[in-house]
Amino acid sequence: MTWPIWTATFEYTHASNGTTFPVIYESRINDVPVFDAHVDIYTPSKIVRVNIDTPYTRGLPTTMTVPEKVAGPRKGETAFVERCVRTTYENAYTREFREWQECVVNGKEVKTSVQMREATGRSSR
DSSP, X not given: OOSOEEEEEEEEEOTTTOOEEEEEEEEEOOSOOOOXXXXXXXXXXXXXXXXXXXXXXXXXXXXXXXXEEEEOSSTTOEEEEEEEEOOOSSOHHHHHHXXXXXXXXXXXXXXXXXXXXXXXXXXXX
């Protein structure tokens, strides 16, 4: 292969309880005009995928795909179910902007306070 592919595995520690979890990052550049961005969360019986559509087209919703192993129709059987969840057709930027507007105009409490950011040791600088 001549086109670049980058992968990296990170281990993160949960700030509140100290448990660790792996994160795999993959990036590639090729000539296929497709935007693919997603986050996968794996559990023993289900995978939750948050699909982030292209940021270059306004109004595309974020969807969640959940394939999972569930109890089958007969005792002792298992089955496979896949759900696609779309909570709104409003895009993420619009939702975040409206949330910010509620905080500024109506005094709604911010979800992530400065104190919370300081407690996690993260900085935007």
